[in-house]
Amino acid sequence: LAKTTQPISMDSYEGQEVNITCSHNNIATNDYITWYQQFPSQGPRFIIQGYKTKVTNEVASLFIPADRKSSTLSLPRVSLSDTAVYYCLVGDSMNSGYSTLTFGKGTMLLVSP
Amino acid sequence: EPEVTQTPSHQVTQMGQEVILRCVPISNHLYFYWYRQILGQKVEFLVSFYNNEISEKSEIFDDQFSVERPDGSNFTLKIRSTKLEDSAMYFCASSPQGYYGELFFGEGSRLTVL
Numbered sequence: 001l002a003k004t005t006q007p008i009s010m011d012s013y014e015g016q017e018v019n020i021t022c023s024h025n026n027i028a029t030n031d032y033i034t035w036y037q038q039f040p041s042q043g044p045r046f047i048i049q050g051y052k053t054k055v056t057n058e059v060a061s062l063f064i065p066a067d068r069k070s071s072t073l074s075l076p077r078v079s080l081s082d083t084a085v086y087y088c089l090v091g092d093s094m095n096s097g098y099s100t101l102t103f104g105k106g107t108m109l110l111v112s113p
Numbered sequence: 114e115p116e117v118t119q120t121p122s123h124q125v126t127q128m129g130q131e132v133i134l135r136c137v138p139i140s141n142h143l144y145f146y147w148y149r150q151i152l153g154q155k156v157e158f159l160v161s162f163y164n165n166e167i168s169e170k171s172e173i174f175d176d177q178f179s180v181e182r183p184d185g186s187n188f189t190l191k192i193r194s195t196k197l198e199d200s201a202m203y204f205c206a207s208s209p210q211g212y213y214g215e216l217f218f219g220e221g222s223r224l225t226v227l
Binding site: 041043046087101104 | 117148202204214215216220
């Protein structure tokens, strides 16, 4: 299982770009990197997924260097409503199953006015 | 936007009682999951379900737990004899693909065992 390490918390202000980095030194060849967001008392919500290089969607970008030992979730121009816990998951659900996709403690992002 | 719905939103039960948590996955999804989150702790995988059978389960998913898809829309989690440590938020999720891609989570059912 690829273990992930993220900062416990981060603080930002409205309008700033936030970058959350996740370390996954023992990522396996078939592993994908997936980020979820969770608000209090709600289910996690998928943000973005990638395998290598850069992936961008309407809410975030995911940067993955060539060695894939880390990844960075980039949230452009955060707002107060982006205050949440962000989880980095690394695994190969296709071959190794969903039980291998474990939610860690995540990064608590607090956005202030 | 289609969503996963769960009922009840909150259930309080006595230790030893049976509990059934219900989920209606997104209609064209084929893969279904239950996760749980004890207050202040991690989201933990319990079980995945495809083609009317369990495809994976974690160590948490012991003989006290069972899942069922009794009709074409509902997906249920049953806890036969609840324990205090079963108190948690239980999340149902579904996905169209079953691998990679996005899991769509419901809002959760909070179970309190007294």
